[in-house]
Amino acid sequence: MLFDSHVSILLDTGAALVNATTPGHDGTEPVGAPTGRALQDAVREAISRDDYEATVSPATARALAQVGTDVRAVYAATDAGDLDRAAGLVNELLERTGARPRLTHTETGWDLHFHGPDQTVARGWAAGLAAGLALALGSDRGGRLGVCAADPCDRVFVDTSRNGGRRFCSTRCQNRVKAAAHRHRER
Ligand SMILES: [Zn+2]
Numbered sequence: 473m474l475f476d477s478h479v480s481i482l483l484d485t486g487a488a489l490v491n492a493t494t495p496g497h498d499g500t501e502p503v504g505a506p507t508g509r510a511l512q513d514a515v516r517e518a519i520s521r522d523d524y525e526a527t528v529s530p531a532t533a534r535a536l537a538q539v540g541t542d543v544r545a546v547y548a549a550t551d552a553g554d555l556d557r558a559a560g561l562v563n564e565l566l567e568r569t570g571a572r573p574r575l576t577h578t579e580t581g582w583d584l585h586f587h588g589p590d591q592t593v594a595r596g597w598a599a600g601l602a603a604g605l606a607l608a609l610g611s612d613r614g615g616r617l618g619v620c621a622a623d624p625c626d627r628v629f630v631d632t633s634r635n636g637g638r639r640f641c642s643t644r645c646q647n648r649v650k651a652a653a654h655r656h657r658e659r
Pocket residue numbers: 498499620621622625626627640641642645
């Protein structure tokens with residue numbers, strides 16, 4: 473396994489939060505930054521899982537949307553190969569979120585988790601997401617944080633492929649680029 477399951481959840485959640493809250497392009501579709509009720513729904517969907525349904529107030533949604541913007545900057549830096557900039561941004565995030573490690577007992581034993589100064593949804597997740605990025609960058613896997621290469625798409629992804637060669641956010645974008653390359657060759 474590339475990342476342990478807790479780190480994987482943090483990284484996947486960070487990518488989902490970026491894609492749900494930051495404006496840009498999803499495939500060829502322009503997307504705006506959601507606001508109000510739509511933002512609350514987008515954030516709740518990004519951080520909830522099968523076994524965890526988050527409660528997201530308007531203030532929590534706005535706070536985590538800001539974190540989404542900060543996390544996107546880290547992806548943009550790693551995707552550009554600028555790990556120094558990415559590390560600086562993550563250190564700032566760790567500082568700001570007050571992320572602290574804590575051993576938590578789960579059904580499989582003791583796991584290293586990361587908490588914020590308190591366990592509110594906004595501060596708990598902000599700290600956890602910052603710590604997940606720090607673990608990825610600190611384990612020489614910063615290059616696994618990617619931005620879709622299928623112009624104009626700018627959705628982000630965590631590359632968990634064996635060879636680390638993933639370039640697209642989705643098979644939809646991959647197929648679009650493949651089809652365009654094929655048409656180009658035909659001409
Ligand atoms: Zn894409």
